Amino acid sequence: MDVGSAGSSSHDDPVLPLLPCRSSRGRRRRTLVRKFLLSDLSHFSPFPQMSSAAESQFHVLAVDDSLIDRKLIERLLKISSYQVTTVDSGSKALEFLGSRVNDDRSSSDSLPSVSPSDHQGVEVNLIITDYCMPGMTGYDLLKKIKESSSLRDIPVVIMSSENVPSRITRCLEEGAEEFILKPVRLADVNKLRPHMMRTKKLKGQEQEQELQEESVTHCEVRSQPPRQHELEIEQSQQDQSQQIQQHQQQKSGNNNKRKALDVEEGLSPDRTRSRYNGVATF
Amino acid sequence: MERNSQLHRQVALMRQSLFDQGYLDEQFVQLEELQDDANPNFVEEVVTLYYRDSARLIASIEQALDKSPLDFNKLDSYMHQFKGSSSSIGGRKVKAECAQFREYCRAGNGEG
Numbered sequence: 001m002d003v004g005s006a007g008s009s010s011h012d013d014p015v016l017p018l019l020p021c022r023s024s025r026g027r028r029r030r031t032l033v034r035k036f037l038l039s040d041l042s043h044f045s046p047f048p049q050m051s052s053a054a055e056s057q058f059h060v061l062a063v064d065d066s067l068i069d070r071k072l073i074e075r076l077l078k079i080s081s082y083q084v085t086t087v088d089s090g091s092k093a094l095e096f097l098g099s100r101v102n103d104d105r106s107s108s109d110s111l112p113s114v115s116p117s118d119h120q121g122v123e124v125n126l127i128i129t130d131y132c133m134p135g136m137t138g139y140d141l142l143k144k145i146k147e148s149s150s151l152r153d154i155p156v157v158i159m160s161s162e163n164v165p166s167r168i169t170r171c172l173e174e175g176a177e178e179f180i181l182k183p184v185r186l187a188d189v190n191k192l193r194p195h196m197m198r199t200k201k202l203k204g205q206e207q208e209q210e211l212q213e214e215s216v217t218h219c220e221v222r223s224q225p226p227r228q229h230e231l232e233i234e235q236s237q238q239d240q241s242q243q244i245q246q247h248q249q250q251k252s253g254n255n256n257k258r259k260a261l262d263v264e265e266g267l268s269p270d271r272t273r274s275r276y277n278g279v280a281t282f
Numbered sequence: 283m284e285r286n287s288q289l290h291r292q293v294a295l296m297r298q299s300l301f302d303q304g305y306l307d308e309q310f311v312q313l314e315e316l317q318d319d320a321n322p323n324f325v326e327e328v329v330t331l332y333y334r335d336s337a338r339l340i341a342s343i344e345q346a347l348d349k350s351p352l353d354f355n356k357l358d359s360y361m362h363q364f365k366g367s368s369s370s371i372g373g374r375k376v377k378a379e380c381a382q383f384r385e386y387c388r389a390g391n392g393e394g
Contacts, residue, residue: 072328
């Protein structure tokens with residue numbers, strides 16, 4: 001739900017149901033409302049659908065056993081305008097994320113108008129973790145996250161004070177987005193933004209699909225059981241990556257870390273779309 | 283005021299000498315850059331935390347050094363932590379000392 005997102009004008013800003021009009025005046029008004037929400041009320045979400053507009057600030061979960069490093073990473077993230085939660089261990093991180101997972105589960109059973117990604121709890125857009133920690137290492141945490149169906153779409157970044165190439169490769173192979181060498185600097189934190197934008201846009205796209213009643217994919221989501229949500233993510237991500245390629249010419253999404261998706265992108269998007277179309281036509 | 287600017291100049295000189303003598307490196311500058319009007323005491327807070335943390339670590343290290351035989355793994359682990367936090371605040375010299383210490387640990391060199 002970025003202010004400057006490049007999408008077609010018909011998908012302008014569906015997450016503010018108070019202002020359904022799509023005129024340019026309405027758009028200006030919505031921008032003002034959005035700014036107001038972002039400035040002071042980022043923790044206040046009176047309506048479930050409003051939560052993603054109010055929380056369109058990125059939320060990062062930082063995991064490190066060192067107090068000094070936690071303080072440093074917290075400051076670096078805050079100065080980059082991210083919301084930050086810090087925990088001192090992998091198990092606490094999973095606990096924190098678990099409270100998010102429960103919300104997912106409960107809301108997916110509820111009315112179709114509340115999508116699984118649109119829960120009342122806290123949404124995490126990126127996890128940044130130290131590698132060397134007692135008990136559960138950053139690598140163990142990374143593995144656990146990638147094994148969880150609800151958490152594995154969250155980008156994970158690993159930090160370490162030791163430059164061990166085999167360690168770096170192993171983490172990247174397990175699905176980490178980046179490997180940052182300590183001490184962490186502002187330049188390192190700036191590298192994180194594209195990873196978060198990708199996931200945010202993806203969630204934003206799902207929101208759009210949920211709220212557009214005419215849309216074919218929207219009907220598709222409603223009629224499918226919650227399990228289909230994951231398939232949706234992959235499809236959206238695939239379409240999403242292609243959109244980025246075509247419209248924005250960024251390098252995000254298509255680097256060598258997303259191997260599985262690169263394979264899928266070989267498929268024509270039209271074929272996928274028409275499949276949905278075919279099913280939904282009565 | 284004249285007095286104030288004199289003090290400022292002195293502080294600036296002291297700060298510069300810490301860099302020149304290799305006690306501090308660019309990471310410290312990074313910390314300074316993270317300080318602003320909204321967070322005017324960031325550096326002070328981090329350094330205070332560092333001193334407290336280091337004092338604790340040094341005490342543990344001293345205790346471990348009193349034992350015999352020396353538990354090099356434990357010492358190495360303490361040093362890893364100490365090195366990590368020193369590096370995060372830009373404490374270049376301390377970090378170098380820690381690295382040296384760890385080399386000794388790895389070599390099982392208790393005399394070093």
